[in-house]
Amino acid sequence: MKLPLHALAHARSGDKGDVSNVSLIACRAEAWETLAREVTEARVRASFRHLGATRVTRHDLPNLQAFNFVIEGTLGGGVNRSLGLDRHGKTLSYLLLEMEIEADPALLPEGSPYAPG
Amino acid sequence: MTTVHIGCGAGFAGDRFDAAGPVIADLARREGPRFLMFECLAERTLALAQGEKRRDPQRGWSPFLDRYLAPHLGPALAAGVRIVSNLGAANPLGAARRVQALARELGLPPIRVAALEGDDLRETHSDAEIRALPVLDGAEVLHQPLLAANAYLGARPVAEALATGADVVLVGRTTDSALALGPLIHAHGWDPEDLGRMAAGTLAGHLLECGAQVTGAYFADPGFKDVPDLAHVGFPIAAIAPDGTLTLGKPAATGGRVDRATVTEQILYEMHDPAAYLTPDCTLDVTALRLTEPEPDRVVLSGARGRPPPDTLKATVCVEDGWLGEAEISYAGPNAYARARLAAEVVATRLHERNLAPALDIVGAGASHDRGDLARTDARGLRGDGDYRVRAALRAPDRDTAALAVEEITALYCSGPAAGGGVRGGTTPQVATASVLVRPEAVAPRITVVGPGGAEDRR
Numbered sequence: 312m313k314l315p316l317h318a319l320a321h322a323r324s325g326d327k328g329d330v331s332n333v334s335l336i337a338c339r340a341e342a343w344e345t346l347a348r349e350v351t352e353a354r355v356r357a358s359f360r361h362l363g364a365t366r367v368t369r370h371d372l373p374n375l376q377a378f379n380f381v382i383e384g385t386l387g388g389g390v391n392r393s394l395g396l397d398r399h400g401k402t403l404s405y406l407l408l409e410m411e412i413e414a415d416p417a418l419l420p421e422g423s424p425y426a427p428g
Numbered sequence: 429m430t431t432v433h434i435g436c437g438a439g440f441a442g443d444r445f446d447a448a449g450p451v452i453a454d455l456a457r458r459e460g461p462r463f464l465m466f467e468c469l470a471e472r473t474l475a476l477a478q479g480e481k482r483r484d485p486q487r488g489w490s491p492f493l494d495r496y497l498a499p500h501l502g503p504a505l506a507a508g509v510r511i512v513s514n515l516g517a518a519n520p521l522g523a524a525r526r527v528q529a530l531a532r533e534l535g536l537p538p539i540r541v542a543a544l545e546g547d548d549l550r551e552t553h554s555d556a557e558i559r560a561l562p563v564l565d566g567a568e569v570l571h572q573p574l575l576a577a578n579a580y581l582g583a584r585p586v587a588e589a590l591a592t593g594a595d596v597v598l599v600g601r602t603t604d605s606a607l608a609l610g611p612l613i614h615a616h617g618w619d620p621e622d623l624g625r626m627a628a629g630t631l632a633g634h635l636l637e638c639g640a641q642v643t644g645a646y647f648a649d650p651g652f653k654d655v656p657d658l659a660h661v662g663f664p665i666a667a668i669a670p671d672g673t674l675t676l677g678k679p680a681a682t683g684g685r686v687d688r689a690t691v692t693e694q695i696l697y698e699m700h701d702p703a704a705y706l707t708p709d710c711t712l713d714v715t716a717l718r719l720t721e722p723e724p725d726r727v728v729l730s731g732a733r734g735r736p737p738p739d740t741l742k743a744t745v746c747v748e749d750g751w752l753g754e755a756e757i758s759y760a761g762p763n764a765y766a767r768a769r770l771a772a773e774v775v776a777t778r779l780h781e782r783n784l785a786p787a788l789d790i791v792g793a794g795a796s797h798d799r800g801d802l803a804r805t806d807a808r809g810l811r812g813d814g815d816y817r818v819r820a821a822l823r824a825p826d827r828d829t830a831a832l833a834v835e836e837i838t839a840l841y842c843s844g845p846a847a848g849g850g851v852r853g854g855t856t857p858q859v860a861t862a863s864v865l866v867r868p869e870a871v872a873p874r875i876t877v878v879g880p881g882g883a884e885d886r887r
Binding site for chain 1 (some may be wrong): 471472506559565566646647650651652653689692693695696697698699700701702703714715716717718719731749752786788790791795796797799800802804817821822823858859860863865
């Protein structure tokens with residue numbers, strides 16, 4: 312079924328200059344492979360393109376059941392130059408978590424509000 | 429087997445001034461070398477402090493020094509906990525003298541405070557020489573008036589400052605992780621050439637440097653990631669074994685949580701390539717880290733790998749960058765979105781007529797994620813009713829022009845759509861940064877001890 316990443320993973324964003332990095336961490340280790348298949352660099356770039364994203368690099372960390380997305384050009388010039396409200400891009404982790412992917416509901420954490428029925 | 433304990437009392441300049449209290453109380457019950465770090469030095473804080481130092485060479489330390497240290501200096505000293513902090517900002521020696529005076533004012537016994545200086549490139553380089561250094565990023569702003577240029581010192585000089593026996597070590601610009609790795613090199617006697625241990629200590633610093641971000645803060649998402657008693661979130665304490673194995677926890681009877689989820693988020697915070705996190709002490713690789721959760725609110729980490737550090741030091745150059753004007757106004761109730769949208773159009777029209785390029789957002793409708801892309805905000809298909817704020821932001825070389833954003837939003841009170849209220853706004857001077865590379869031999873750290881037996885013995 313279609314599920315937002317918010318149902319399967321958690322995330323944190325950080326900034327350095329005009330580069331945002333957003334980690335994506337599977338709530339359950341079993342979900343990592345699905346995330347690896349679905350959350351591609353191209354899809355993340357599409358989600359951040361309106362903010363100016365030029366290049367997205369995904370680093371895989373199976374040891375941490377995580378990924379690290381390095382998203383370049385997305386902070387409106389960076390914390391010191393941006394005209395945006397959120398100059399650090401602190402809120403961008405939840406822009407990533409909005410992305411919908413195709414996933415088995417069996418991968419949802421126990422008691423998830425996203426569970427069907 | 430000695431274990432070294434390092435707590436964190438602040439993760440950024442605006443952090444909670446009372447957070448260190450429970451950390452010190454917990455450290456007081458532990459044995460072995462114990463340290464408390466305060467990380468409080470943002471680029472902007474340093475640039476402002478440099479400005480203050482230029483006006484008065486006796487000043488230029490962090491404006492938060494007294495707020496962070498006054499409540500905690502006595503308890504830390506009484507517990508044998510040594511303090512390491514970048515509250516020295518642009519003037520670590522001035523800060524050391526101030527902490528001496530603070531100890532006297534608090535009626536504490538005489539203390540020794542070590543100041544680590546040498547990070548300020550403007551002591552040894554002309555502005556032209558700084559601009560001629562190899563540029564990592566920000567070349568486009570380097571021609572603007574310089575405010576500060578500071579190299580990131582590593583952990584070795586921090587360890588050397590601790591070797592003086594000082595109760596408190598104040599630094600200016602070092603890597604944040606050096607505030608933990610320095611104490612580890614000193615207390616464990618680690619060889620700085622031992623890259624595995626440098627990696628373990630750098631990881632400890634990386635996890636501690638943002639305070640409660642590793643213990644359940646910047647994390648809570650009710651119903652998905654619940655955090656107990658976030659109002660009293662406990663700040664982190666790391667126990668580091670001689671082999672570098674790191675046990676992370678937090679003080680008893682505090683809020684927050686320490687587990688795989690909170691720690692993993694912080695491992696990757698502000699990291700680019702997880703196999704190559706660059707510091708002057710080592711290149712840290714976290715791709716083979718192992719995490720275990722032996723008991724509640726405790727995470728054990730091992731497997732940090734280290735490779736040689738880059739052969740240059742990074743320095744941050746801060747320059748003047750004009751002014752930012754920002755203001756907001758609220759629209760609420762029936763058809764509020766349309767009235768907010770009209771207000772944004774009015775402001776945009778009037779500023780465009782002056783050939784200015786403001787950003788306009790509707791707060792409550794996508795300002796954070798759409799960043800000025802109002803067509804995208806429109807496409808969210810929001811209900812017309814609601815409670816929205818129109819925000820205008822404008823950059824300009826001069827304050828008066830930047831203030832036009834504030835003036836145009838304010839004018840909406842009488843000259844805008846129906847029922848606009850709650851205007852707030854203002855102008856702030858802006859600081860831009862560039863990163864340059866400097867040869868390590870061009871930077872000479874120096875340590876001065878203030879207090880009994882030090883170079884500045886003021887008994």
